[in-house]
Amino acid sequence: MLTPDVVIVGAGPAGLTAAAELAPRCGTGRVLVLDREAAAGGIPRHSDHTGYGIRDLKRVVTGPAYARTLVDRARAAGADIRTEATVTGWSGERSLEVTTPSGRLRVDARAVVLATGARERPRAARLIPGDRPAGVYTTGQLQNLVHLHHREVGRRAVVVGAELVSWSAVLTLREAGCRTVLMTTEYDTPDAYAAFHVPGRALLKEAVATGTRITRIIGHGRLEAVEVEETATGVRRTVACDTLILTGSWIPDHELARTAGLDLDPGTKGPLVDTALRTSRPGVFAAGNLLHAVDTADIAALDGRHVARHVRLWLDGHQPHETAVPIVADEPFRWVAPGLLRVGDPAPPRDRLLLWTERLVRVPRVTVRQDGRLLNRRVIPWPAAPGRVFRVPWNLLRNVDPKGGPIRIGL
Amino acid sequence: MTEHSPPAGPGARGEVNEQANEQVNESVYDKVYDVAVIGAGVVGSAIARDLSGHDLSVVLLDARDDVGDGTSKANTAILHTGFDAKPGTLESRLVRRGYELLSAYADDTGIPVERTGALLVAWTPEEQDALPGLREKAVANGYEHCEPVTAEEVYRQVPALGPGALGGLTVPDESIICTWTTTLALATDATARGTTVLLGHRVDAVEGAEAGTEGTAAGESTAGTEAAPGGDTTTLRTSRGSVTARWVVNAAGLGADALDGLFGHRRFTVTPRRGELLVFDKLARPLADRIVLPVPSSLGKGVLISPTIYGNVMLGPTAEDLTDRTDTGTSESGFEFLRTKGTRLMPTLLEEEVTASYAGLRAAIDHGDYLIEPSPEQRYLLVGGIRSTGLTASLAIAEHVRGVLAEAGLKLEPRLDLPEPPRMPNLGEAYLRPYQDAALIAEDSAYGRIVCFCERVTEGEIRDAYRSPLPPAGLDGLRRRTRAMNGRCQGFYCGATVDALMATKGGTCQEAAK
Numbered sequence: 001m002l003t004p005d006v007v008i009v010g011a012g013p014a015g016l017t018a019a020a021e022l023a024p025r026c027g028t029g030r031v032l033v034l035d036r037e038a039a040a041g042g043i044p045r046h047s048d049h050t051g052y053g054i055r056d057l058k059r060v061v062t063g064p065a066y067a068r069t070l071v072d073r074a075r076a077a078g079a080d081i082r083t084e085a086t087v088t089g090w091s092g093e094r095s096l097e098v099t100t101p102s103g104r105l106r107v108d109a110r111a112v113v114l115a116t117g118a119r120e121r122p123r124a125a126r127l128i129p130g131d132r133p134a135g136v137y138t139t140g141q142l143q144n145l146v147h148l149h150h151r152e153v154g155r156r157a158v159v160v161g162a163e164l165v166s167w168s169a170v171l172t173l174r175e176a177g178c179r180t181v182l183m184t185t186e187y188d189t190p191d192a193y194a195a196f197h198v199p200g201r202a203l204l205k206e207a208v209a210t211g212t213r214i215t216r217i218i219g220h221g222r223l224e225a226v227e228v229e230e231t232a233t234g235v236r237r238t239v240a241c242d243t244l245i246l247t248g249s250w251i252p253d254h255e256l257a258r259t260a261g262l263d264l265d266p267g268t269k270g271p272l273v274d275t276a277l278r279t280s281r282p283g284v285f286a287a288g289n290l291l292h293a294v295d296t297a298d299i300a301a302l303d304g305r306h307v308a309r310h311v312r313l314w315l316d317g318h319q320p321h322e323t324a325v326p327i328v329a330d331e332p333f334r335w336v337a338p339g340l341l342r343v344g345d346p347a348p349p350r351d352r353l354l355l356w357t358e359r360l361v362r363v364p365r366v367t368v369r370q371d372g373r374l375l376n377r378r379v380i381p382w383p384a385a386p387g388r389v390f391r392v393p394w395n396l397l398r399n400v401d402p403k404g405g406p407i408r409i410g411l
Numbered sequence: 412m413t414e415h416s417p418p419a420g421p422g423a424r425g426e427v428n429e430q431a432n433e434q435v436n437e438s439v440y441d442k443v444y445d446v447a448v449i450g451a452g453v454v455g456s457a458i459a460r461d462l463s464g465h466d467l468s469v470v471l472l473d474a475r476d477d478v479g480d481g482t483s484k485a486n487t488a489i490l491h492t493g494f495d496a497k498p499g500t501l502e503s504r505l506v507r508r509g510y511e512l513l514s515a516y517a518d519d520t521g522i523p524v525e526r527t528g529a530l531l532v533a534w535t536p537e538e539q540d541a542l543p544g545l546r547e548k549a550v551a552n553g554y555e556h557c558e559p560v561t562a563e564e565v566y567r568q569v570p571a572l573g574p575g576a577l578g579g580l581t582v583p584d585e586s587i588i589c590t591w592t593t594t595l596a597l598a599t600d601a602t603a604r605g606t607t608v609l610l611g612h613r614v615d616a617v618e619g620a621e622a623g624t625e626g627t628a629a630g631e632s633t634a635g636t637e638a639a640p641g642g643d644t645t646t647l648r649t650s651r652g653s654v655t656a657r658w659v660v661n662a663a664g665l666g667a668d669a670l671d672g673l674f675g676h677r678r679f680t681v682t683p684r685r686g687e688l689l690v691f692d693k694l695a696r697p698l699a700d701r702i703v704l705p706v707p708s709s710l711g712k713g714v715l716i717s718p719t720i721y722g723n724v725m726l727g728p729t730a731e732d733l734t735d736r737t738d739t740g741t742s743e744s745g746f747e748f749l750r751t752k753g754t755r756l757m758p759t760l761l762e763e764e765v766t767a768s769y770a771g772l773r774a775a776i777d778h779g780d781y782l783i784e785p786s787p788e789q790r791y792l793l794v795g796g797i798r799s800t801g802l803t804a805s806l807a808i809a810e811h812v813r814g815v816l817a818e819a820g821l822k823l824e825p826r827l828d829l830p831e832p833p834r835m836p837n838l839g840e841a842y843l844r845p846y847q848d849a850a851l852i853a854e855d856s857a858y859g860r861i862v863c864f865c866e867r868v869t870e871g872e873i874r875d876a877y878r879s880p881l882p883p884a885g886l887d888g889l890r891r892r893t894r895a896m897n898g899r900c901q902g903f904y905c906g907a908t909v910d911a912l913m914a915t916k917g918g919t920c921q922e923a924a925k
Contacts, residue, residue, distance in 0.1 A: 036861060036864050037904070038920065038924075084859075084860055084861070086846070086861045086864060086867070088846065088847070088867065099846045099847070099852070099859055099861055099867075100859050101852070101856035101857070101859040101860045102852075102856060102859065103849060103852050103853055103859060104847070104849040104852060104859070119899075119900050119903045119904070120903060121764070122899075122900065122901035122902070122903065123901065124690075124765050124766060124767045124768045124901060125764050125765045125766070125899075125901075127746050127750075127765060127768065129740065129741040129742050129743050129745065129746055129768075130740050130741060130742075131739075131740040132739070132740070134886075137902065137906065138900075138901070138902070138903045140900075140903035140904065141902045141903050141904075141906040141907060144904070144906065144907035144908075145906065145907040145910065148907060149907040149908075149910065149911050149924075151907065151910060151911075215743060216740075216743070217740075220737070251764060255694065258694050259694075
């Protein structure tokens with residue numbers, strides 16, 4: 001049995017950053033990071049392109065370089081990072097069961113941080129009908145295949161989604177010698193992606209097909225084509241391709257949170273946390289894309305820095321106030337994170353609330369309501385666009401009563 | 412019951428069984444077998460296993476590159492009591508007997524079985540009125556444990572059911588089983604007993620003294636009911652070479668009617684009936700701890716909710732008659748139907764993530780019962796029309812087939828030197844899996860190296876699959892032997908590693924990373 005002060009599940013940006021912050025104070029080997037993969041670093045490891053580290057490292061590096069830096073920092077700080085260590089369940093309030101090649105372990109810690117991240121919904125979860133040929137991947141699988149295993153993909157790809165990660169998939173495909181012949185998105189406003197369109201057009205001859213969904217996968221053995229539908233008109237056409245990449249549509253890897261019986265946020269589907277990133281079980285915290293699937297790696301890392309402060313307070317015996325009010329997202333927002341405001345608590349990470357919108361709002365006039373009263377209203381100078389996190393300054397919640405009714409964020 | 416009709420294309424699903432190619436040497440084509448069983452599904456494998464328990468040489472052929480790759484792989488995987496069979500039929504008798512035989516065989520071999528029980532739920536007054544009749548039918552089928560229950564009891568047993576249930580009937584012994592392991596265990600057992608397994612061998616033509624080759628009507632044979640020793644034989648022309656046998660058993664599932672035609676018969680037509688299924692995330696399993704059955708109507712058995720042996724929850728199947736025997740694609744209308752049905756039956760289930768969707772084809776025939784008919788003059792036996800209950804009945808069908816063949820003239824001397832039945836790797840969520848087994852990991856670290864995170868499949872299990880007597884032919888075969896890549900991420904994390912392990916044919920992760 002291992003008895004560290006803190007056990008962190010997941011050696012991605014959030015977990016590693018939390019470890020690097022906590023280890024110097026807890027002592028060498030007192031912070032244990034467990035990861036099921038063969039190498040620590042999380043998703044950035046196989047995102048072999050630049051754009052990482054702006055907000056936390058204050059410089060721009062590639063995904064693999066970013067992952068290496070975070071691993072080195074956590075190790076140097078004295079954290080014990082174990083890979084090929086899969087947490088398979090709970091054996092107590094803050095006690096985990098772990099499988100590793102050197103045996104089954106039990107870890108009893110004083111605090112647990114869940115930083116298990118998120119994954120993209122595969123084809124089945126998106127209920128895409130048709131045949132079951134080879135050649136259908138999520139971005140995660142594609143990047144793993146190409147960047148870590150140097151495997152070949154096909155020659156003509158269709159990419160479903162037009163989010164940041166979708167463009168990342170296009171880059172990976174290009175590196176693998178596979179041309180993206182079409183990108184589709186169910187959203188009907190191409191302008192939502194203007195930021196990506198400019199560089200995107202250089203990569204992609206065809207424009208993004210907006211308001212379009214995949215209605216059938218065709219192919220015996222290998223993918224041969226997909227059928228797409230323009231939702232407004234119902235017109236369908238077949239696009240020949242041998243590779244289909246399903247991007248975006250994130251779901252947190254919340255298995256441990258659910259099997260612990262933690263309160264979940266119905267919107268994010270991650271554990272419900274307060275602004276200190278505490279879950280409903282004392283001493284169990286959560287950080288990163290498990291809470292907001294999906295935001296960038298550096299935002300996840302800053303969650304890790306934030307949660308470390310509150311884990312320390314917990315270890316020092318600080319008890320949170322019992323009274324809390326829910327923070328609720330109103331239409332067109334699908335979710336808001338964090339979802340609880342507790343009396344006496346700090347601002348959330350980066351002094352921001354994170355929201356996910358169902359439709360493009362170019363000039364969002366965000367409102368905060370409580371107990372039927374409009375408390376604040378402010379025009380946010382950036383659009384709320386589907387496919388990426390919409391960030392709202394925390395001070396918009398000034399005057400809310402942490403002992404009152406639910407705080408509603410809407411437009 | 413595997414598919415006999417031409418496969419979807421060369422190397423359907425992109426799989427080519429190199430092992431099968433390597434292993435087949437010329438001598439398998441020179442030999443004259445006592446019995447050739449066509450179709451390495453659950454039924455054909457059970458028959459081959461049973462016959463090779465006698466002093467006979469047996470060959471098991473299949474058009475596909477793997478065993479259990481046709482109808483058997485997409486079964487609803489229920490071990491049936493047979494409570495709702497048509498009383499007096501061969502099917503009723505064999506399902507009842509098969510339940511006992513397969514339960515015992517599962518204990519011997521480690522095929523996972525969970526005794527979940529089932530609950531039939533009545534949603535309309537008509538359905539409620541039908542319950543007493545179903546109970547009587549169960550009794551007529553020799554099953555006496557069904558009990559009527561009130562609506563309150565229905566909700567006590569399955570609290571997640573949608574509103575409106577009026578009552579129910581319990582079937583305490585209805586169980587779930589692993590259909591993949593069952594077929595694999597039977598085929599492995601048959602191999603150990605000496606059966607020659609020829610995969611990737613599609614039977615295209617039949618020749619022989621008595622075979623109804625084109626232009627020759629069946630029944631013109633002058634042969635007696637007893638096969639002359641060393642006498643007349645049938646030659647099966649396959650896609651890879653000719654196989655000769657004294658007796659032929661047709662267990663070709665979806666292709667059974669076409670093969671029957673090659674023997675000159677026009678007994679029946681197989682209609683491929685497509686059933687689509689949705690498999691929900693393991694986190695949904697607490698919602699359904701037993702099988703929830705609809706009350707059967709004139710429109711068929713309807714949509715059920717069932718826990719799976721792998722710890723998921725399944726919703727389905729649809730029932731749609733097709734003409735294309737290779738169309739195992741899912742459809743928009745099928746999904747829509749399941750979603751609508753599911754929302755009514757168990758709304759909270761539909762809020763869970765879907766892990767997989769499947770479509771399977773069952774061999775529906777224009778005949779109300781199993782069709783097990785010998786043609787002694789041709790030394791040929793048809794085993795057709797084995798529907799969904801064939802998994803449960805498989806061992807009883809094999810036993811029955813043995814009797815029919817003996818009566819038709821096949822000499823059967825039980826062997827006294829039979830090998831022990833194989834111990835199969837456990838795929839069941841309710842039993843100890845390698846990743847949980849501290850002693851096993853201490854002995855061999857490969858069982859502590861989890862490769863597929865969602866299903867917790869270890870490097871050791873993938874290696875073992877490749878070292879087994881019937882190694883996987885491709886990804887689908889590996890999935891059925893280990894559960895690898897069957898989980899919620901469907902390869903997001905593990906797909907590339909599994910791919911690499913397949914390329915090394917079950918090497919280590921370290922080798923695979925090179």
